[in-house]
Amino acid sequence: MIEMQEVYKKYPNGVSAINGIDVRINQGEFVYVVGPSGAGKSTFIKMMYREEVPTSGTITLNGVNVAKLKNTKVPQFRRQLGVVFQDFKLLPTLTVYENVAFALEVIEAQPKYIKKRVMEVLDLVNLKHKARMLPTELSGGEQQRVSIARSIVNSPKVVIADEPTGNLDPDTSWEIMKIFEEINNRGTTVVMATHNKEIVNTIKHRVIAIEGGKIARDEQRGEYGYEN
Amino acid sequence: MPVMNKEVNTVMKIRTLGRHARESLKSISRNGWMTFASVSAVTITLILVGVFVVIMMNLNRVAETIEEDVQIRVHIDVAATEQDQTALKDSIQNMPEVGSVKFSSKEEELNNLVKSMGEEGKAFKLFEQDNPLNDVFIVKTKKPTDTMDAAKKIEKLNFVSKVNYGEGKVEKLFKFIKASRNVGIVLIVGLFFTAIFLISNTIKITIIARRREIKIMRLVGATNGFIRWPFLLEGLWLGILGAVLPIILISIAYYRAYDYLGPKLQGTFIRVLPFDPFMYQVSGILLLMGALIGIWGSVMSVRKFLKV
Numbered sequence: 001m002i003e004m005q006e007v008y009k010k011y012p013n014g015v016s017a018i019n020g021i022d023v024r025i026n027q028g029e030f031v032y033v034v035g036p037s038g039a040g041k042s043t044f045i046k047m048m049y050r051e052e053v054p055t056s057g058t059i060t061l062n063g064v065n066v067a068k069l070k071n072t073k074v075p076q077f078r079r080q081l082g083v084v085f086q087d088f089k090l091l092p093t094l095t096v097y098e099n100v101a102f103a104l105e106v107i108e109a110q111p112k113y114i115k116k117r118v119m120e121v122l123d124l125v126n127l128k129h130k131a132r133m134l135p136t137e138l139s140g141g142e143q144q145r146v147s148i149a150r151s152i153v154n155s156p157k158v159v160i161a162d163e164p165t166g167n168l169d170p171d172t173s174w175e176i177m178k179i180f181e182e183i184n185n186r187g188t189t190v191v192m193a194t195h196n197k198e199i200v201n202t203i204k205h206r207v208i209a210i211e212g213g214k215i216a217r218d219e220q221r222g223e224y225g226y227e228n
Numbered sequence: 229m230p231v232m233n234k235e236v237n238t239v240m241k242i243r244t245l246g247r248h249a250r251e252s253l254k255s256i257s258r259n260g261w262m263t264f265a266s267v268s269a270v271t272i273t274l275i276l277v278g279v280f281v282v283i284m285m286n287l288n289r290v291a292e293t294i295e296e297d298v299q300i301r302v303h304i305d306v307a308a309t310e311q312d313q314t315a316l317k318d319s320i321q322n323m324p325e326v327g328s329v330k331f332s333s334k335e336e337e338l339n340n341l342v343k344s345m346g347e348e349g350k351a352f353k354l355f356e357q358d359n360p361l362n363d364v365f366i367v368k369t370k371k372p373t374d375t376m377d378a379a380k381k382i383e384k385l386n387f388v389s390k391v392n393y394g395e396g397k398v399e400k401l402f403k404f405i406k407a408s409r410n411v412g413i414v415l416i417v418g419l420f421f422t423a424i425f426l427i428s429n430t431i432k433i434t435i436i437a438r439r440r441e442i443k444i445m446r447l448v449g450a451t452n453g454f455i456r457w458p459f460l461l462e463g464l465w466l467g468i469l470g471a472v473l474p475i476i477l478i479s480i481a482y483y484r485a486y487d488y489l490g491p492k493l494q495g496t497f498i499r500v501l502p503f504d505p506f507m508y509q510v511s512g513i514l515l516l517m518g519a520l521i522g523i524w525g526s527v528m529s530v531r532k533f534l535k536v
Contacts, residue, residue, distance in 0.1 A: 077449075
């Protein structure tokens with residue numbers, strides 16, 4: 001469960017990105033975060049995985065008060081969620097397998113478990129056969145699937161995705177969405193910031209629209225609601 | 229669950245240490261020229277440090293042997309009675325700097341003189357009837373460096389005709405040793421920091437090159453300790469690598485020099501420290517300094533760049 005109460009975020013340069021947000025996302029929900037560029041979507045998402053800290057208010061994720069989290073506790077916290085980015089953020093020198101295994105090595109998991117678990121998630125994203133390839137040898141969609149595999153390898157309760165289809169063509173985007181659906185069906189909360197009108201309007205889920213740092217709309221099975 | 233994780237964090241698994249070691253070695257080979265530059269900096273620093281240490285330790289040894297020989301010869305005025313002599317001896321003995329006072333009669337002095345002159349000394353035997361020498365107190369100070377002060381004080385006492393302590397020579401030697409020690413220390417400290425600076429720059433470049441990787445590590449929940457380790461190890465390797473050449477060079481040079489100088493210095497007051505164990509000590513010092521420079525250098529840049 002994710003809960004925000006009276007959250008404000010003002011950057012040191014004086015820009016107020018978030019101007020009072022109250023929201024509650026239950027375990028197992030699938031939520032689209034939409035809104036025009038510069039409306040505060042990114043800040044909203046970043047505060048969830050504690051890349052940004054709110055100026056005031058509380059954010060609770062999996063029972064942890066993220067706003068008050070000490071720096072030394074951040075690693076433990078991050079292990080409980082998965083993050084997916086528009087630009088994949090894969091390590092170019094590591095193979096597909098190694099990229100996914102990396103997330104488990106970092107938390108010092110057992111080698112046996114790493115092997116088993118990595119193959120499991122690669123199977124889920126349909127990339128088992130490309131495990132030995134380097135990211136540069138893959139298409140954009142395949143790279144994003146690797147990054148999704150990495151985000152879920154820790155079995156997180158929450159997956160946060162920041163424009164995961166932003167760099168992909170429509171066909172590939174649908175493939176990626178299928179994987180997120182699958183992850184969500186297994187009980188994982190998915191929070192996804194997106195600009196993709198077709199996706200939001202076709203695969204219906206809760207839509208939170210952010211404008212001017214506030215929640216402008218919050219609808220179950222909502223529409224994208226913007227022209228582009 | 230959190231308790232278990234804490235244990236995992238405090239006691240690093242050997243497997244993890246292996247991973248850090250591999251990462252650090254990879255980075256060393258990837259950095260190529262910067263690695264070469266920092267290793268050379270450490271090498272040059274340590275060669276100079278090594279040469280300096282070798283010279284200083286030997287100079288100290290020479291100084292020690294000379295110091296042991298430094299004594300004040302107090303010539304007693306011929307007019308002094310036995311009572312005056314005892315009084316003089318007491319007042320010398322009571323000086324805080326003075327360690328021992330030994331009386332040597334003019335007959336003994338003449339004998340010594342004759343002996344030290346060898347064959348030619350026999351001529352001096354003529355003086356046995358009419359000995360022109362004085363009775364002497366041989367004074368040793370507790371600390372050799374106090375010799376000069378003590379000698380000056382003794383000179384002012386009654387019934388002292390002359391004080392002899394190898395004036396000038398002793399002071400010059402002490403001054404020389406002190407000055408060269410200071411110059412050397414300044415030089416080494418300067419080089420030490422240059423090497424640290426270069427190593428920290430190399431590590432900085434490694435960190436910048438791996439910023440993306442570090443960011444991803446953070447995102448998937450790596451602790452700072454986990455991120456830091458490879459960089460610390462890289463610094464350590466650079467430092468140790470830099471110590472290898474100096475140790476080899478200095479050992480060979482010292483071995484040769486000792487072989488060459490040893491026999492020539494026999495019979496003089498100069499003693500050179502023997503290769504074993506001296507060179508092992510020097511090697512240990514150099515290795516330790518290399519490791520220290522390396523770790524220090526990497527700690528500096530890691531601290532600056534990995535603030536979370």
